[in-house]
Amino acid sequence: MTYRAPVRDMMFVLKNVAELDTLQSIDAFAHADEELVEGLLRECGRFCSEVIAPTNVDGDQQGSVIRGEGEGVTAPDSFHSAYSQYVDAGWGAIQFPEEFGGGNFPLAVATAVKEMITAANMAFSLCPMLTTGAVVDLLAHGNDYLQQTFLPKMVTGEWTGTMNLSEPQAGSDVGALTTKAEPAEDGTYRVSGTKIWITWGDHDLTENICHLVLARLPDAPVGTKGISLFLVPKYLVNDDGSIGERNAVEVVSTEHKLGIHASPTCVMEYDKAIGYMVGEPNQGMRQMFTMMNDARLGVGAQGLSIADRAYQQAVQYSLERRQGKAPGDEELENGQSLIVKHPDVRRMLLTMKSQIEAIRALTYRNAAALDMAHHHADEGVRNRERMMADLLTPLTKAWGTDLGVELTSIAIQIYGGMGYVEETGVAQHFRDARIAPIYEGTNGIQAMDLLGRKLGMDGGAFVKAVLAEIREQAATLDDPAFGSFRQHLEGAVDAVETAMTWLMTNRTDFNASFGGATPFLRMFATMMAGSLLAKGAVAAKSAIDGGDDDQFLVDKLSTARFFAGNILSTVPGLVDSVTFGADDLFAIDDTRLQSV
Incomplete structure (x- = not known):
């Protein structure tokens, strides 16, 4: 199947989580109204589906080949026309200043464009992604x-x-x-x-x-x-x-x-x-980090993109494949149910769907923070959003790419044995996704960055204020429409605070604190994404209460409730992993780690 850009989901997040109206109020982005942005994303979605996505499989099979010493590299045949059309359409210029031929759109909007290009063909997208980073660096x-x-x-x-x-x-x-x-x-x-x-x-x-x-x-x-x-x-x-x-x-x-x-x-x-x-x-490292931080946001979006592409294929397969008889299913053919009717397949699909929506919320909010940090008229807002972007970047990069691998693996599981066969196409996404947790500073480095640099911003006051805001937000989620969201969001904040206190107390014991950094990042990212998903759920309920009976909004609430009960609920269970310490981590001598 070809790629279908989830433009409606993207617009929902841009409006209700990334606050597109706030971005449009900034002079630099005054032209980026909702109608124009949606039209742009729909056209990009069409382009990605019709032009880029068809290059994915044959590009993987043909590969880029070095021709010989001094002769350079040849890209796959299908890439040449697709890239030429990409340049002609101007998709790479979306976020850049008009003086250099750019469209001057917010990074949040450009991130949605990048999501589509990456989902259509990750290997193809890496070329413009690196170019974007280089442009950002030269502009700065x-x-x-x-x-x-x-x-x-x-x-x-x-x-x-x-x-x-x-x-x-x-x-x-x-x-x-x-x-x-x-x-x-x-x-x-x-x-x-x-x-x-x-x-x-x-x-x-x-x-x-x-x-x-x-x-x-x-x-x-x-x-x-x-x-x-x-x-x-x-x-x-x-x-x-x-x-x-x-x-x-x-x-x-x-x-x-x-x-x-x-x-x-x-x-x-x-x-x-x-x-x-x-x-x-x-000053090269400082200058290169300008490029790397842009790239880290882009790499986080790769996890989102590949997971969504794999999810689309898994859903389609589950709507076609029949196997066994699902409980209570009366719509059988030859005594068999569509596998989408089976509870465990449905659990896997909702595990993918809910976390994809959560990664999208986190990624777009991260991009919007960068937009406001650079362009908002109020200095106080700029400073706060700069710290928010600094906090969210390691979360987006590490959590987004870890889930990119995990969720594409679930897609293979939904296919069963056919998922392990290259001809179905879903295995390629798993192979492609695996590099992203390594790119642009491994995810372990992102976790150490969160612990070593980001928790201490503004003397620790900023992160404490963020946690207080999420706790206040959780207290508003009492309506039955949100299910157990309040309980699990409050539990996540409690757990993060407990783990953070232990990490700060033991911060000079680097083996112990860094040994717990990776599970802590997962805790923190899941909590932050849960908070943003809840923000979207509140917006959906408000629209429903206002008379909008669109099933899309009802489904947003269902997805949010699933995330709360199945994903957010796991955060407290990670506290012991964070606070385990280093005694047993280093109890086995280096030379005895290898069994003989």
């Missing part, structure tokens, strides 16, 4: 020459961008990188070194690729304090903006991966390649 840190020379083509997608951090000896420990950047007399730099894991590091979809590369200047300080950021194009650009000579950057090889076969993951070699410094010397 690039000088006038870099912005005027490179941004117009990158905003449209005519040129693409990459991020070059890791090296063979420096993965998550970026401070160990050794790539060098020697200053030249003309103000440029000569960049030399090897970079690995470079997504879409080379391809033949565009005439130029703009690499953002972390490297060290001569005599730079050791560690992360001595890293600078450089833009190194595949082809140099002439003064008139035309493509010039080939730069000294080559793709050495591509990785053979579990999934995302159509997305080339490259080993890149720089041999005194001409580069341009981005921003100030030795």
Whole structure:
């Protein structure tokens, strides 16, 4: 089956959780009214369904292939037309300033667009996602020459961008990188070194690729304090903006991966390649984090996208496949029920549906926080929303991608044995989803970031205020329409506070506190997403009370109640995992971990 964009769900979240009306009240987004946004999303949904989604399976089967030494990478055949149409339609420019050819829409709206593109074909979407991150970085840190020379083509997608951090000896420990950047007399730099894991590091979809590369200047300080950021194009650009000579950057090889076969993951070699410094010397990590934080939101949306694509296929299969006799079912054919009638299949589908809606609420709220942090007229609102975005980003990235893997696995289970067969297509989503918890700082790093940096914002006052607000919100959920939501949301807040107190008390025992960081992130994210899902449920009930009998709204309440009783209810059970300590974590000697 092809992909069907859930535009109505997206608009519901944009209006009732991300507060599209508040975003539209900001001068920069005055044009982004509800009617225009919905029309834009419906057109993007059509485009993704008709143009991008058909490239998913054949792109996976054909893959991107390195042609030979010095010859570069060839993308799957179907990608060329699809990417050309993507550029012509302007989808990559949605969130960027008009001065560089952008649409100047809120990031929350652009995130909905990215969700659809990713769901249609995750491997395809990674190319524009990296370009978006590079554009964000150059907008924030690039000088006038870099912005005027490179941004117009990158905003449209005519040129693409990459991020070059890791090296063979420096993965998550970026401070160990050794790539060098020697200053030249003309103000440029000569960049030399090897970079690995470079997504879409080379391809033949565009005439130029703009690499953002972390490297060290001569005599730079050791560690992360001595890293600078450089833009190194595949082809140099002439003064008139035309493509010039080939730069000294080559793709050495591509990785053979579990999934995302159509997305080339490259080993890149720089041999005194001409580069341009981005921003100030030795500030590369700070500048790169501008790109990485944008990418972390985008990666979180990947979990949402792939889970929703797998869910759509699982629902369709459950409405066609007959097996056994479900309790009370009288609509049998050859004595068999549709599997959607079986309680356990229905449980799996609602487990997927409710958490997909929860991830969408969290992701869009995260994006809206960034919009308000950057553009709201009130400084107090900007500061609060900046902290909210900082808090939500590790949650969106880690929880969203963990669930992307878990929910695509459930989709396979719904298919049964046919889910394990490649021809049905659902296995590809599971393979593709597995990289996202590793991308852009592993989820363990996100958990440590939450614990080490985000809980202590504003001396801890901000997070305490957020918890107090959620507790106040829970107290309003007394109506029977919300089922057990109040009970479970209050229980989640209690559990998070208990775990957080223990973590803060034991914060100097890094083995103990970091050992509990990952289950704590799940607790916190589930609570936050539950709060946002409850906000949507309140909006749905208000509309119903106002006379709107749309079944869509009734179903929103059912989904929220399921989430409360089946997902939110698990949060207190994670307290012991957070507070377990490190005694048994490290009780077994390193050398005895391996059984012989």
